[in-house]
Amino acid sequence: MEKLTALIVPALVALSCAAAFLRGRDAYALMCGGARDGLDVLRAVFPPVLAVLVATEGMRACGLLDALTGVLEPVTRFLGIPRELAPLMLVRPLSGSAALALASELIFTHGPDSPVGRCAAVMLGSTETTFYVAAVYFGAAKIKRGRYAIPAALIADFTGFVCAALFARMFSWFNELI
């Protein structure tokens, strides 16, 4: 398992480069152009990430974050989710960059291979900014009543949160086994 997942990136980079080149495309120019797109993404994401990190660090430093996650602890414990993830779950459907900021913060503070860090990573990787996506798509389709789309999508998010905690734990145990 470990060996296989370690191969994903090298294989993806090398094979996509080779495939583009063999189809007669300018692989080098594509790589550089794509890297520029990466910078654009970064530039778009940085200001909201800064705003959210400033506010969350403030909340943590004065003790408010601890008090709040303490209040929510019975719920998160019942769901089998580490208590530190409560803020991430609340913000995930609302703002993509806020969720990125919170998850990165957890991954850096607790360590990328700690239970909290792994759970945050799986949560961020397997859910979407539900309200934003629904608003954009319904807006484009000139839909006034979205009916049950948002409730159903929130059920998907909730299932994702619970499964993220479960599978993050299960797979790190599995990885240690082999």
Next chain:
Amino acid sequence: MTMSVILTLMLLGSLLYSLLSGTAPELAAGLLSGAEKAVKLAFSLAGPLCLWGGVNALLREAGALSALKRVMSPLLRLAFPSAAVLGAEEAICANVSANLLGLGNAATAPGLEAARLLAGGKSAAGAELCRFVVMNTASVQLVPATVCAVRASAGAALPFDILPAVWLTSLCALAAGLGAARIFEKLWKS
């Protein structure tokens, strides 16, 4: 707008809490360290994000998107039976395939097109449009590159070893969302 409310609540709440608990100096230091952390995060993400942008461009030109579209189209025909009549098949296919590859930018344009076609000019969302929106909010991605980039810059032993867990979680979430949509379709009054 929602984020403005959240941000205000977070900042005002911290200020009040620090007044009550006497932790104002810690709050001041925390706010500044948050800004510093944002810069550190941006720098450590820059490299992996740019690399991933490059791989994305290569994948697109290597024909991965059109290959994936061919694989996905029979499956999607089952989920959206009226798409062929509405002419939305191509757009749905392009949207779902680009999402799978994590090509957010390439997914949006066909996604909006598909939503418009599935709506068919009505003001209330039908079953297939709801299903389409739920599929897009459940985010099934083969390689969630940004998260793995964060893991890599935080010094993970194997940044990509969360992939099996991510895939399983996405699939469970998608199944729950589609199942819920199916049940709600029968129960929803208006």
